[in-house]
Each structure stands twice: as C-alpha cells, then as structure tokens.
Amino acid sequence: METILQTKNLKKYYGTGETTVKALDGIDLSIEAGSFTAVVGTSGSGKSTLLNMLGGLDHPSNGSVIVGGTELTGLNEEQLTIFRRKQIGFIFQNYNLIPVLNVWENIVFPLSMDGREPDEAFIGRIVTLLGLNEKLYHMPNHLSGGQQQRVAIARALASKPSIVLADEPTGNLDSRTSDDVIGLLKMTGKEFHQTIVMITHNNDIAELTDRIVRIEDGRIFE
Numbered sequence: 711m712e713t714i715l716q717t718k719n720l721k722k723y724y725g726t727g728e729t730t731v732k733a734l735d736g737i738d739l740s741i742e743a744g745s746f747t748a749v750v751g752t753s754g755s756g757k758s759t760l761l762n763m764l765g766g767l768d769h770p771s772n773g774s775v776i777v778g779g780t781e782l783t784g785l786n787e788e789q790l791t792i793f794r795r796k797q798i799g800f801i802f803q804n805y806n807l808i809p810v811l812n813v814w815e816n817i818v819f820p821l822s823m824d825g826r827e828p829d830e831a832f833i834g835r836i837v838t839l840l841g842l843n844e845k846l847y848h849m850p851n852h853l854s855g856g857q858q859q860r861v862a863i864a865r866a867l868a869s870k871p872s873i874v875l876a877d878e879p880t881g882n883l884d885s886r887t888s889d890d891v892i893g894l895l896k897m898t899g900k901e902f903h904q905t906i907v908m909i910t911h912n913n914d915i916a917e918l919t920d921r922i923v924r925i926e927d928g929r930i931f932e
C-alpha cells in the first residue's frame with residue numbers, strides 16, 4: 711500500500727521554559743492512500759495541532775511532515791498555500807459557510823478565489839451524491855446543521871483534493887445525522903479515491919472508520 715501522509719518525530723511546542731506546552735511530542739505516523747482514519751483523544755491532547763500540521767496550516771517545532779512525497783517543512787508560505795489549495799480539502803465543526811452566498815456559490819467559492827473554473831459535471835456528481843440538488847439556491851441559514859455540513863463537504867471536495875482533513879465534522883450534529891455524514895464521507899472518499907483523516911470525540915463515530923489513532927499528551931497510542 712502507498713503511504714500518502716507521513717510524520718517523523720513531529721513536535722510542536724508552544725511557549726518556552728517552564729510554561730512550555732508540548733502539543734505534539736514526537737509523532738511518527740504513516741497513513742495509507744485511500745484510507746479513512748479517525749484521530750481520537752481527550753481535549754487538549756493535540757488532535758487539532760496534528761491535523762493543522764498535516765494540512766500545512768502550521769509549522770512544526772521539529773520533525774517532518776511528508777505529503778505525497780513532498781516535505782512540507784521545505785516549502786515557503788506561498789508554496790504551502792498552493793499545496794493546500796491543490797491537495798487538501800478541509801472540513802470544520804462549524805461548517806464555516808459564507809452566510810451571504812447561496813449553496814452553489816459556497817461550494818465553488820474557493821475555486822473562484824483561486825481563479826479556477828469549477829468542473830460543473832464533477833461538482834454536479836458531488837451535489838447529487840450528497841443529496842443537495844434541491845438546495846443549490848438556498849441560503850445557509852435556511853438549512854439544517856446536517857445539510858450545512860453536507861455543503862461544507864461538497865465545498866471541500868469541489869477542488870478534487872487527494873486528502874480530506876476533517877476537524878470534528880459531526881461535533882454539532884445529532885447521532886443519526888452524524889452517521890449519515892460519515893457514511894457520505896466514506897462514499898465520496900471511495901468514489902474519488904481520497905484519503906480522509908478525521909478528528910472526533912465520539913468513539914461510536916471513530917468505530918465507523920478503517921483505523922483509529924489515539925493521541926494523549928501529544929503522543930500516539932494505537
């Protein structure tokens with residue numbers, strides 16, 4: 711199997727001296743292409759810090775992050791931005807939709823920011839898979855939480871990323887809607903050959919994935 715995401719002795723320390731917080735304290739992790747991994751752990755254990763490092767949103771204090779053969783620590787800010795736009799789809803707990811744009815506009819917004827033409831046939835497939843066809847011209851505040859998260863998933867997938875990073879995507883959803891959202895992520899992951907890494911507090915949700923990685927105090931326990 712091909713490794714698409716890898717960290718080697720990854721460390722992220724905040725502050726100095728006695729007040730140093732070791733958010734990540736030597737993480738060695740390899741993730742296979744096409745897999746769906748859940749990252750679990752108590753509050754403050756380092757989950758979001760790890761996800762941000764994998765997505766090139768933050769710089770390590772030490773160690774390396776290698777994505778598809780590219781060592782992220784070797785990239786400057788501009789290269790990192792291009793890397794993120796091309797390779798990564800981000801999904802957040804709070805959906806982060808733009809309230810003044812309708813569903814379709816939200817989905818294609820990151821592409822337009824990037825000066826890219828949306829692949830309408832491809833996005834049409836995503837929209838259909840996610841059951842959003844009837845909602846394309848609705849505004850986000852007229853949608854349920856589950857529907858808003860499906861829009862956020864469509865937006866994350868629209869740029870055809872090879873990797874999807876999701877930080878508590880079901881954190882605001884009831885358990886049935888959460889199961890639906892995970893089912894959709896699994897389905898789109900398979901359909902579009904994506905690697906998914908998802909943070910969750912919820913063990914039942916984690917059980918639905920291929921692999922569970924547990925973090926405690928910035929270290930991995932599997």
Ligand SMILES: Nc1ncnc2c1ncn2[C@@H]1O[C@H](COP(=O)(O)OP(=O)(O)OP(=O)(O)O)[C@@H](O)[C@H]1O
Pocket residue numbers: 724725731732733751752753754755756757758759760
């Ligand atoms: N910018 C920052 N400055 C200082 N400390 C930080 C910063 N970001 C995170 N930390 C600390 O690093 C540790 C790990 O934080 P992180 O957000 O990764 O945890 P988490 O497991 O995602 O938590 P939660 O489940 O509550 O979101 C925590 O102790 C946190 O307080």
